[in-house]
Amino acid sequence: MNDALTELAMGGRRPLARLLTRIENGDPSVRPLLPELFTAGHGAHVVGITGPPGSGKSTLVNSLITEWRRRGKRVGILAVDPSSPYTRGAILGDRIRMMEHAADRDVFMRSMASRGELGGIAATTWIAAAALDAAGYDPVLIETVGAGQSEVEVARVAETTVVVEAPEMGDEVQAIKAGLLEVADIIAVNKGDRPGADRAARQLRAMLSTAGGRVERKPPPVMVTTAVTADGVAALADAIEAHRSVAREPLEAKERAANQVRRALAELAGRRAADDPSWDETLRAVADRELDPLTAAECLLG
Ligand SMILES: Nc1nc2c(ncn2[C@@H]2O[C@H](COP(=O)(O)OP(=O)(O)OP(=O)(O)O)[C@@H](O)[C@H]2O)c(=O)[nH]1
Ligand SMILES: [Mg+2]
Known part of the structure; x- marks a missing residue:
């Protein structure tokens, strides 16, 4: 696991505060953390x-x-x-x-x-929420x-x-x-x-x-x-x-995942990719927390 995420999981407040600052600033170093950050949550x-x-x-x-x-x-x-x-x-x-x-x-x-360059306020918010989740806060x-x-x-x-x-x-x-x-x-x-x-x-x-x-x-x-x-x-x-x-009923979770993934797609290349044959399966994986929304969007574009 990435060092920053290990520190988070250990419950340190300083590492969490530092990561939230990077998220808020749209720091590109956050991008590679997203898959693990999203799935490492509790x-x-x-x-x-x-x-x-x-x-x-x-x-x-x-x-x-x-x-x-x-x-x-x-x-x-x-x-x-x-x-x-x-x-x-x-x-x-x-x-x-x-x-x-x-x-x-x-x-x-x-x-x-x-100020998020990772995809606007909604993206910044889910990433920050994932960080708090990974640090063991609930709700x-x-x-x-x-x-x-x-x-x-x-x-x-x-x-x-x-x-x-x-x-x-x-x-x-x-x-x-x-x-x-x-x-x-x-x-x-x-x-x-x-x-x-x-x-x-x-x-x-x-x-x-x-x-x-x-x-x-x-x-x-x-x-x-x-x-x-x-x-x-x-x-x-x-x-x-x-x-x-x-x-967390499947339909609700899927709807929420769809909102997140659609926004991410719009950031990357617009809505064309929504016709991709793997759309439903990708949404299911996100709804099941196997995949973070931005990576899902990249797969759909690729
Ligand atoms: N009488 C009364 N006043 C309240 C109650 N809850 C909040 N207030 C008062 O309403 C005012 C606004 O409260 P906030 O909690 O700041 O409201 P807010 O919705 O967070 O405000 P913003 O973040 O600025 O949108 C404060 O003066 C509070 O003390 C309540 O249950 N009864
Ligand atoms: Mg307020």
């Missing part, structure tokens, strides 16, 4: 936390970390900012909100901006601000995506516009201590049972949380854990 549950600005994602992540630490889990967190490198203020705020876990060696938090949480296409793509990297709304913002409309409800496996109406939270949850449930949600799928559960008091957070952690097995 199969961590990758959980996306997204939603409109200020809905309480970071506070909720902080409460979820506390809950998962109570359950004996080692938690990795990526706070991804796809939009610009100029929002260090928000990222600093995230660090402060998660500070109570700073001394905990079983919690690893990292903020990342996108791996990915927080993004949901406002545009790249955020939705990051949400698609996750096996389970939690969309965090807040009652006072008229977020239902905003979320639909951003296509966020389409990627939601679980919806958390946060700030449950504010008036209107229960009503917003009821409206969302009614909307999802009629028109919204993914076609031919059960509508996602809508849960009310209060991140600042941890009310509803244990139930949310339960729902996330319960979704893990749903996300």
Whole structure:
């Protein structure tokens, strides 16, 4: 095994931090590590936390970390900012909100901006998530601000995506516009201590049972949380854990693998290769974690 990966597997925080920096910078030396990095993972549950600005994602992540630490889990967190490198203020705020876990060696938090030459923010994110997995963190949480296409793509990297709304913002409309409800496996109406939270949850449930949600799928559960008091957070952690097995059903896993591989293909040579006869078999191998998506794309092109 490659030295960097051996160090990762031994659980060192420094080697992990250094590797994440190389991933974030799009360092070409990361490329040869990908096959082993992807397959060396332990199969961590990758959980996306997204939603409109200020809905309480970071506070909720902080409460979820506390809950998962109570359950004996080692938690990795990526706070991804796809939009610009100029929002260090928000990222600093995230660090402060998660500070109570700073001394905990079983919690690893990292903020990342996108400079990735390995294939955009979504590629950078799955590589970083694979690194946290290989280092033994499970679950791996990915927080993004949901406002545009790249955020939705990051949400698609996750096996389970939690969309965090807040009652006072008229977020239902905003979320639909951003296509966020389409990627939601679980919806958390946060700030449950504010008036209107229960009503917003009821409206969302009614909307999802009629028109919204993914076609031919059960509508996602809508849960009310209060991140600042941890009310509803244990139930949310339960729902996330319960979704893990749903996300790993062959069709779901294959769909996620397809998203990853299609993006990689687009990076290399566009969509032509999708007609290749080995397409289905390649996707199956990726879904079964025998092959990383970029190598799969190269095989399809070759
Ligand atoms: N009343 C109330 N306030 C909350 C709750 N959760 C978060 N907040 C507050 O909402 C504000 C935004 O919280 P954040 O956790 O930073 O929200 P965010 O979604 O991570 O924000 P961005 O990362 O900037 O998009 C902070 O002032 C929090 O203290 C809650 O359950 N109830
Ligand atoms: Mg935040």
